[in-house]
Amino acid sequence: MGDSVPAPDKPTIPITVDFSGGLEMLFSNQKRHSLTIPATDSNEKPATIAFLIDHLCKNLMTDPRSEMFVLDKHIRPGILVLINDADWELEGEEAYELQPKDNILFVSTLHGG
Amino acid sequence: MAQYTDRALTEEEMERYSRQMIVPGMGKDAQLRLINSKVLIIGAGGLGCPAAQYIAGAGVGTIGIVDGDVVEISNLHRQVGHSTTRVGMMKVDSLITHLKGLNPLPSYIPHLTHLTPHNAADIISQYDLVLDCTDNPATRYLISDVCVLLEKPLVSAASVQASGQLTVLNCPPVPQGITSILGVTHPLPPCYRCCFPKPPPPSAMTTCGEAGIVGTVVGMMGIAQAGEAIKILAKGHHRADILNDPPHEPTFPPSLLIYSYDLEKGPSSATFRSVRMAGRRKTCFACGDNSPQNLTLEGIQKGTPNYDQFCSLPSAKVTLPMEDRISASTYKDILAGTQSEPEQKILQGILIDTREKEHFSFGAIPGAINVPFGKLLTAAAIAKREKQNGQEGREISKETYERLSSVLPREILDQEEDKKDKESEPPIFVVCRRGHDSQEAVEKLREMGLDRGGKRKIVDIIGGMKAWKEEIDPSFPFI
Incomplete structure (x- = not known):
């Protein structure tokens, strides 16, 4: 978990990440996480949702069942990604570039009743 | 389809519906529309019971209910339309x-059956609007597909444990395959597949029976569902002709309501959150540009698409041959060392109980190790991935062992040094709640190579802990 805080000289973005519908189980059973993430990826490209998903798997996930969250490096079917309360499809999906104070919600779809 | 007919309300109707009719936005026309409406509630459970109460109370004239199950006492904490x-x-x-x-x-129209690809169109076609109050993804996709084809608005809700979700779909209905309308710039109403194109893998699905459910959470969602249905019918949105008379703004902007309730948190911590969804997808299998080639009522009735396969329902799960299974009483004899045929004696081995830890906390067979089914599937996924990365053979490599041991107890992975070369090793027994997961678990453990190429027996206990209670220990606290 030690590398979740980026090096001080690198620019960072403050964001909030929420988990719902049971996904919080994978992230220390905590529904809201205030994070500071690197503003760019290893290729100096702006941090996107794809980068965030990878970052979360590497730095925030406490449960080994990563396939409950990602399959083949993409978010698994049955999880909705919401960028500031809008379906990520409206915002460019994985390519969306994160902005300071963004709220990203991951929610797994429910089927019971 | 029942047409709106103007008439005076009867004295009983006047009295019964007076309090809702005087609410701003209602009035006589709205009440008559409700009385002339036909609503189908699919599922008479945790969502269907509260939804039906308010649909009936509000005076919807025809109410159909679909369910093939019988009332069980474990339903009653949330399914408030039934009784002891x-x-x-x-x-x-x-x-x-x-x-x-x-x-x-x-x-009231009873449909004493589960909804199936065979009967779905017949039943749904008799109504104006559908409430999806079911409990599994295969039926949810089926309902949505038939609603697209029959142009019925669908109010869909779901709930598990302490979370709930609600969305209004297909409202007002737009014919299949039309993804843009001249003069309409806002998104067209989505269907269930537009919002959720692919079902989650079966291992990530949780049912109320296995994962539990908070009565008030599912009740809240059922009532909200009834509220949306009443709004649509009272205002006649289900009959809106969006093709010929397009509205300037979406009547129901695509959205999803998420309700979270947290048992671990203090009062007033529950939250409602409404999020914006995309509209009808051009690429949607059921309602998109090319959808008429994918989906027809005739096709559905004949088994295309195959909903069980699409969602890999538990019913399509592994079935072990009988020689790989033992009864609860056989296991009891193995434990007690009182097997009837000593020459075929089965060694005492390791017992894995795949129930969730909350179930396990009420009691287990002595010596059982708790490995919740989800964890076991995770371990299987890890092993499979390692294998694809070039680790051939049935034996577990050291690297895989290390990864697996973060998920599985070492007792299961370890083999005792002095037993390594012996003919047979102590077997692994698997027990679950009712004998379904355990069969899949046996297969997964074998795939992981834990049967040591056949030297170690892996079997499951038929009927799970339910059978243990019925056959061996009536006082066992089965839950």
Whole structure:
């Protein structure tokens, strides 16, 4: 978990990440996480949702069942990604570039009743 | 389709519906529309019971209810349309009994069956609007597909544990395959597949029976569902002709309501959150540009698409041959060392109990190790991935072992040094709640190579802990 805080000289973005519908189980059973993430990826490209998903798997996930969250490096079917309360499809999906104070919600779809 | 007919309300209707009719936005026309409407509630459970109560109370004239199950006592904490005296009765009959007491005026139509690809179109075509109150993804996709084809608005809700979700789909209905309308710039109403194109993998699905459910959470979602349905019908949105008379703004902007309730947190921590969804997808299998080639009523009835396969329902799960299974009483004899045929003696081995830890906390067979089914599937996924990365053979490599040991107890992975070369090793027994997961678990453990190429027996206990209670220990606290 030690590398979740980026090096001080690198620019960072403050964001909030929420988990719902049971996904919080994978992230220390905590529904809201205030994070500071690197503003760019290893290729100096702006941090996107794809980068965030990878970052979360590497730095925030406490449960080994990563396939409950990602399959083949993409978010698994049955999880909705919401960028500031809008379906990520409206915002460019994985390519969306994160902005300071963004709220990203991951929610797994429910089927019971 | 029942047409709106203007008439005076009867004295009983005037009195019964007076409090809702005087609410701003209602009035006589809205009430008459409700009385002339036909609503189908699919599922008479945790969502269907509260939804049906308010649909009936509000005076919807025709109410159909679909369910093939009977009332069980474990339903009653949330399925408030049933009663202790009606345990064992068909849920549909039980709920209608309750609804008639609440409001005798509507016509109640029982459908004493589960919704299937075969009967879905027949049943749904008799109604104006559908409430999806079911409990599994395969039926949810089926309902949505048929609603697209028959142009019925669908109010869909779901709930597990302490979370709930609600969305209004297909409203107002737009014919299949039309993804843009001249003069309409806002998104067209989505269907269930537009919002959720792919079902989650079966291992990530949780049912109320296995994962539990908070009564008030599912009740809240059912009531909200009824609220949306009443709004649509009272205002006639289900009949809106969006093709010829396009509205300037979406009547129901695509959205998803998420409700979270947290048992671990203090009061007032529950939250509602409404999020914006995308509209009808051009690429949607059911309603998109090319959808008429994918989806027809005839096709559905003949088994295309195959909903069980699409969602890999538990019913399509592994079935072990009988020689790979033992009964609860055989296991008891193995434990006690009292097997009837000593020459075929099965060694005492390791017992894995794949129930969730909450279930396990009420009691287990002595010595059982708890490995919840989800964890076991995770371990299987890890092993499979390692294998694809070039680790051939049935034996577990050291690297895989290290990764697996973060998920599985070492007792299962370890083999005792002195037993390594012996003919047979102590077997692994797997028990679950009712004998379904355990069969899949056996197969997964074998795939992981834990049967040591056949030297180690891996078997499951038929009927799970339920059978243990029935056959061996009636006082066992089965849950």
